[in-house]
Amino acid sequence: MSPYLAVNIGGAELWLLAEKAVYWPAERALLVADVHFGKAAVYRALGQPVPHGTTAANLAALDRLLARYGVDELIFLGDFLHGPAAQGSATLGALGAWRTRHPALRITLVRGNHDLRAGDPPAALGIQVCAEPLLRGPLALRHEPAPHPTHAVLAGHVHPVYLLRGRGRQRLRLPCFQVGQQVTLLPAFGAFTGGYALARKAGVQLVLVGDEGVWCLPS
Template sequence: MSSYHSIELSGCELWLLAEKAIYWPAQRLLLIADAHFGKAAAYRSLGQPVPHGTTASNLAVIDSLLQRYPCDGLIFLGDFLHAPGSHAPSTLAALSQWRANTPLLPITLIRGNHDRHAGDPPQALNFQVVAEPLLLGPFALQHEPDPHPTHTVLAGHIHPAYRLRGPGRQQLRLPCFLLDERVSLLPAFGAFTGGYTIEAKGKQRIFVVGDGQVWPVTAQPSALPQD
């Protein structure tokens, strides 16, 4: 079973999922940031020895979430495709086959910086592609984490990660959600993505993702057990 952590933000209940996504139960929406489909293919086109199968594994995770949670829509908060090289035949074939299994699900892509470089997904995928922000309830759904004058921002782009410190020199860096009444960040969903280490400021809350669970960051000194 998927693990999630229920939180309240701007008067709404959101579920922070261990799969590095957000489910909004009142709207029956699944929110995903920074999938970066085709990133490995783009690197391989440059002669880099990177792993195969990341597109298939990412799509399998999305499928499992759509089966587990009742969804009336799926929204990608930018960077669906990674680069022009992401339009590799194998990547597009996998995406087309996946979309054929969910043809009636409304899917929206909010263009991110990589989407502008890579180009929109093929029309056959039947995505609604829009510019940021997409205003929905109290939230401004965006890719870039820029404050909005009237709405709480849910964004990606940063690929936030948090460094847990243990005894001695032990450290562990994990993807995380950062929650704030002005701008909140989702972790990068894609399996082949990096991360940018962040720290909480003021009343910001951090929830780390690891080992199939989501949990709030509390006391640092005891975050890691002694091996």
């Protein structure tokens, strides 16, 4: 099992990482989808008993990736903040402290549906925000998984997972990439995001994410 799988999408070599992210070596860019910063805070504001520390866990995961790969730009494929309550002082304070540790890093956010409700991140975070699609080389970077007429699409939104079935009622729910001819889906990067179970279908490759690495599901 490998820590990443190199694939060719639209003529671009991309690495599908076990950390539920994509590294684009030629652009020195790291792409993640559906972090949903502040989601736990949103649920706690509604009186739901949900875990603490998810923002810190997500930022620590980003730190490990930035330290491991040569990254000049971090691109969020939508749903950076979960909702208006994520604009609270605790979440934004953690994000601000993290940003000060990476002052030279270019950060781009392609707005997703949750970003439209939550509002753009504060200007102090130094994040360039744009509507989808963001065209980069042969790729169209989006949140919604809709095909593009001229570019291969990388998208999020779906939070794809696959159910591995064992004996009896044993099941293992794993995040996955879905690599298609027109649209490639990224798994949700966030630690508190849930997932939508995908089925195998012709012309699509599922790449499963486990604790030790990634691997292609046999056709």
